[in-house]
Amino acid sequence: MIVYNFGSINIDHVYRVPHFVRPGETMTSDAYQQVLGGKGANQSIALGRANCKVKHVGSIHSSDESLLKTLANSDVDTSLICQGEIPTGHAIIQVNHEAENAIVLFAGANHQISAEHIETVLSQASVDDWVLLQNETNNIELIIKRARHYGLGVAFNPAPMNADVVKPLIEDVDLLIVNEVEAMDLCGVASVDLAQEQLQSRYPQLKIILTLGRQGVRHIYQNDVIEVPAFKVDAIDTTAAGDTFIGYCLAGMQSSLTIEQVLRQACAASALCVTQAGASSAIPTLSQVTKFMEQVSHDA
Numbered sequence: 001m002i003v004y005n006f007g008s009i010n011i012d013h014v015y016r017v018p019h020f021v022r023p024g025e026t027m028t029s030d031a032y033q034q035v036l037g038g039k040g041a042n043q044s045i046a047l048g049r050a051n052c053k054v055k056h057v058g059s060i061h062s063s064d065e066s067l068l069k070t071l072a073n074s075d076v077d078t079s080l081i082c083q084g085e086i087p088t089g090h091a092i093i094q095v096n097h098e099a100e101n102a103i104v105l106f107a108g109a110n111h112q113i114s115a116e117h118i119e120t121v122l123s124q125a126s127v128d129d130w131v132l133l134q135n136e137t138n139n140i141e142l143i144i145k146r147a148r149h150y151g152l153g154v155a156f157n158p159a160p161m162n163a164d165v166v167k168p169l170i171e172d173v174d175l176l177i178v179n180e181v182e183a184m185d186l187c188g189v190a191s192v193d194l195a196q197e198q199l200q201s202r203y204p205q206l207k208i209i210l211t212l213g214r215q216g217v218r219h220i221y222q223n224d225v226i227e228v229p230a231f232k233v234d235a236i237d238t239t240a241a242g243d244t245f246i247g248y249c250l251a252g253m254q255s256s257l258t259i260e261q262v263l264r265q266a267c268a269a270s271a272l273c274v275t276q277a278g279a280s281s282a283i284p285t286l287s288q289v290t291k292f293m294e295q296v297s298h299d300a
Contacts, residue, residue: 001254002129004152006057006143007040008110008136009067009081011090011281014239020094020102023136034097036070037279038110039134039159042240045268046247047132048075049285055080057121059109061088070280080121086112086131088098089136099235099274103185105160112139118143132250135159135166139234144172157246161185170203175253177209177246196220204243209249209263211242215266219259228263231296240279245270248289268293 036045040058047054048071055077062083071078089108095101118139121132130153133140147154151290154227156165161182176199178186183195188205192212199208200220207234208220216229250270252262269289277281284292 001053002125003254004055004057004125004129005040005047005054005132005252006079006118006121006137006140007043007045007088007134008038008107009036009041009058009060009071010038010057010105010110011035011064011067011088012037012093012239013090014093014095014278016277017094017096019096020100022104025184033278034182035278035281036164037093037240038089038135039157039243040110041067041071041199042243042274042280042283043132043134043148043157043247043250044071044076045074045280046244046283047251049283050248050251050289051075051268051286052247053077053201053253055121057113057117058083059084059086059112061109064088074280074283080117082112082117084109091264093239093279094239095277099238101237101239103239105136113137113143114141115139115142118146120152122146122152125150125152129153130155130250130254132246133157133199135162140165141169148172149209157159157242158182159242165170170206173206173249175207175209175250176203176251177210177211179242180213183210211245217262217263218243226260226263228260228267230267233271233275235274237277237282238274240282241270241274242277244273244283247283252289265289265293268296 014033016031056097059082068078086109092104131147180192187195187198219226248266272284
């Protein structure tokens with residue numbers, strides 16, 4: 001089984017700040033890092049470090065070929081990444097002392113995935129392969145339609161959330177992965193429980209993973225709900241926590257683990273991620289996650 005991740009690749013400019021910059025304010029940052037980021041790249045790295053076969057599909061500027069080495073070092077197949085003259089996408093990330101973040105995105109080359117490239121990629125896939133998508137690239141509707149045509153599983157993490165764009169696509173999705181804010185925005189409600197009820201009612205055949213931050217995560221399928229609590233750790237930076245969870249979750253679902261074990265392992269990976277500064281560099285390996293879970297179990 002291979003995951004074809006049609007995802008963003010960004011250069012992240014990360015600034016540690018006392019608080020998020022206010023309108024009209026100029027502020028000196030405490031620290032600065034430039035690292036590989038983007039929801040797509042982060043999720044591919046998480047998949048690779050979780051020992052899942054992943055091929056990343058995306059686009060970068062030809063001068064940023066070094067980004068491919070970072071992906072490849074995490075066992076991500078980069079052969080389907082195009083290089084051109086459009087600037088690589090980038091993000092300006094503020095991280096405050098509470099480990100919260102505020103992010104400004106520039107799409108750049110992430111919106112250069114062509115219909116021809118989509119067809120070339122998906123036509124080589126096998127029926128047991130999966131397509132993973134976020135909402136930071138172009139041609140998402142076309143990718144989903146062609147994936148369905150070839151009988152592939154489709155996992156969709158619609159972030160950044162745009163409800164008007166996302167709603168028409170959900171009928172063709174097998175697995176929807178959203179956090180509580182995204183779920184409420186998607187359904188236009190002010191309660192996460194009401195959002196869950198509406199998603200279950202509207203899409204009875206859809207598998208949903210609903211992440212709840214420090215409260216943990218729920219797996220929802222028809223009337224069956226499995227909830228797993230989050231691990232308690234001292235958070236330093238939450239930038240790639242959600243992407244880490246998604247990569248480990250999708251990787252685990254292709255293994256012999258039960259769904260509860262999958263969620264617990266993904267929560268452990270996410271917990272480890274937030275204890276380190278940075279995005280892709282903070283994503284743990286499977287051996288690190290296993291060791292952490294064993295230690296938690298021993299301490300309990």
